[in-house]
Amino acid sequence: MTEKKYGADLLVDSLINHDVKYVFGIPGAKIDRLFDRLENEEGPELIVTRHEQGATFMAQAVGRITGKPGVVAVTSGPGVSNLATGLLTATAEGDAVLAIGGQVKRADKLKRAHQSMDNAALLEPVTKYSAEVEDADTLSESFANAWRIAKSGKHGASFLSIPQDVTDAEVEVAAIKPMSEPKFGSASIDDINYLAQAVKNSVLPVILVGAGGSTDKISASLRALLAQVKIPVVETFQGAGVISRELVDTFYGRVGLFRNQPGDMLLKRADLVIAIGYDPIEYEGRNWNAEIDSRVIVIDNAIAEVDTYFQPERELIGDIAQTLDSLLPALAGYKLPEGSQEYLEGLKKTESTQFDTSKAEAGRLHPLDLVETFQSIVKDDETVTVDVGSLYIWMARYFKSYEPRHLLFSNGMQTLGVSLPWAITSALLRPGKRVYSHSGDGGFLFTGNELEVAVRLNLPIVQIIWADGHYDMVKFQEEKKYGRNAGVHFGYVDYVKYAESMGAKGYRATSKDEFKSILESIPEGSGPVVIEVAVDYTDNIKLADTILPDEFY
Numbered sequence: 001m002t003e004k005k006y007g008a009d010l011l012v013d014s015l016i017n018h019d020v021k022y023v024f025g026i027p028g029a030k031i032d033r034l035f036d037r038l039e040n041e042e043g044p045e046l047i048v049t050r051h052e053q054g055a056t057f058m059a060q061a062v063g064r065i066t067g068k069p070g071v072v073a074v075t076s077g078p079g080v081s082n083l084a085t086g087l088l089t090a091t092a093e094g095d096a097v098l099a100i101g102g103q104v105k106r107a108d109k110l111k112r113a114h115q116s117m118d119n120a121a122l123l124e125p126v127t128k129y130s131a132e133v134e135d136a137d138t139l140s141e142s143f144a145n146a147w148r149i150a151k152s153g154k155h156g157a158s159f160l161s162i163p164q165d166v167t168d169a170e171v172e173v174a175a176i177k178p179m180s181e182p183k184f185g186s187a188s189i190d191d192i193n194y195l196a197q198a199v200k201n202s203v204l205p206v207i208l209v210g211a212g213g214s215t216d217k218i219s220a221s222l223r224a225l226l227a228q229v230k231i232p233v234v235e236t237f238q239g240a241g242v243i244s245r246e247l248v249d250t251f252y253g254r255v256g257l258f259r260n261q262p263g264d265m266l267l268k269r270a271d272l273v274i275a276i277g278y279d280p281i282e283y284e285g286r287n288w289n290a291e292i293d294s295r296v297i298v299i300d301n302a303i304a305e306v307d308t309y310f311q312p313e314r315e316l317i318g319d320i321a322q323t324l325d326s327l328l329p330a331l332a333g334y335k336l337p338e339g340s341q342e343y344l345e346g347l348k349k350t351e352s353t354q355f356d357t358s359k360a361e362a363g364r365l366h367p368l369d370l371v372e373t374f375q376s377i378v379k380d381d382e383t384v385t386v387d388v389g390s391l392y393i394w395m396a397r398y399f400k401s402y403e404p405r406h407l408l409f410s411n412g413m414q415t416l417g418v419s420l421p422w423a424i425t426s427a428l429l430r431p432g433k434r435v436y437s438h439s440g441d442g443g444f445l446f447t448g449n450e451l452e453v454a455v456r457l458n459l460p461i462v463q464i465i466w467a468d469g470h471y472d473m474v475k476f477q478e479e480k481k482y483g484r485n486a487g488v489h490f491g492y493v494d495y496v497k498y499a500e501s502m503g504a505k506g507y508r509a510t511s512k513d514e515f516k517s518i519l520e521s522i523p524e525g526s527g528p529v530v531i532e533v534a535v536d537y538t539d540n541i542k543l544a545d546t547i548l549p550d551e552f553y
Contacts, residue, residue: 026075031076075102099158193330198297224325234266284309292308387416390476441468466533476543
């Protein structure tokens with residue numbers, strides 16, 4: 001007798017066919033047959049989290065690191081509504097996610113029934129695709145299409161709402177296998193020759209590389225180009241790591257948030273900006289092209305979103321890596337003019353900071369001392385995740401990363417709470433490598449409950465908490481605007497005890513030497529460690545000030 005198969009089985013078979021390794025989520029009555037199959041039979045590993053938002057962030061990190069959709073599954077009602085922030089962040093920042101949400105039985109959808117709501121309508125504004133599946137036999141095809149949409153063009157989130165009686169219904173069809181990937185070629189020869197000639201005719205060309213240009217494949221092609229053609233490069237925060245140690249002579253910093261970084265000066269001075277995988281949500285054109293006088297050429301896999309401050313004169317559309325490979329022979333022998341090289345040398349010399357770290361309050365670290373100490377410990381192949389807050393500005397500007405997608409920021413939505421969930425996923429996807437998560441004491445408790453997940457899985461995560469007792473990124477900006485602050489104070493939490501209560505090791509550092517000693521003492525292969533570091537943010541106000549003289553513009 002043939003074993004009965006249900007909608008939930010078809011879903012799991014689809015997950016298996018698409019080589020999904022992990023499903024993150026929290027069960028409930030409307031989706032429990034799916035969880036039953038995942039927990040007790042063949043299929044992806046089920047990672048049960050402590051909140052649906054944390055689960056969504058974990059799935060987002062799969063999309064960011066691998067380029068394949070991360071999968072999150074939750075129950076109906078608040079389970080689905082708790083997906084919203086994570087799906088918004090993923091779609092805005094170009095990370096592929098496929099979310100599955102339980103729904104009431106179809107007969108109850110139009111009633112005021114327990115946990116009944118229009119799931120697909122709720123999540124439509126924050127996804128690329130949002131739909132409800134009404135027939136169990138269409139579950140696999142719906143999954144396949146949602147999967148393809150999530151990772152096509154600019155990646156983002158797809159959502160499938162599945163009524164309980166659909167996952168529980170018997171099915172006769174087999175799960176669809178993945179379709180072959182569309183193969184895109186290089187941009188056209190005419191476009192490549194146009195860009196090559198533009199570079200040769202320019203005095204100071206600059207490459208601005210964004211999130212879409214930071215995959216392993218694209219980074220390899222960009223590095224091959226830069227090894228032969230020394231064009232200066234500026235990264236967005238999410239483009240971090242595309243420049244290797246061997247090519248640091250081409251790196252001129254990152255741009256994001258405030259228009260006062262060395263990269264801004266270089267973009268302003270340049271007579272040609274080559275934007276590779278750049279998305280305006282990372283750092284709007286009005287920030288680096290406020291005068292609307294930049295000559296811009298785009299290399300991307302989809303057409304640009306234009307506005308007053310971002311009007312490319314030419315777009316090289318196609319496989320970005322192949323386009324860069326094709327550009328290399330067209331630029332063979334190109335060298336920057338001597339005057340531009342002298343300007344760049346002067347710009348490099350200004351990178352030493354104007355901050356006097358010795359004036360930090362006793363018992364607290366200056367942010368640059370924290371970054372410098374951490375930099376001396378972390379290895380290039382270890383992943384560093386960073387939450388939003390004042391710490392993310394200091395890390396984005398001053399921490400050096402040399403591998404793509406090993407330094408992770410939320411710079412589109414600037415979503416609090418991403419760091420620890422992203423670290424959990426990084427540890428799963430990069431086994432044997434330590435992962436460092438940086439959070440402020442304001443943002444950590446947004447998802448700090450997921451520390452229990454890291455402990456349960458015995459993941460080698462070091463969670464560093466920059467503690468000062470405020471929502472400080474808001475605080476210093478309010479003080480700059482109004483001369484005072486509001487709504488930024490909260491009570492103290494003993495994070496050492498917090499860590500120990502969940503089975504993690506907890507430490508506290510009040511000096512550079514103490515912080516370094518703790519980092520050096522963590523044994524290889526140890527489970528989660530939490531380090532609370534007291535930070536003096538007095539110099540934060542200077543982050544929004546001009547840091548280079550006018551002659552560098």
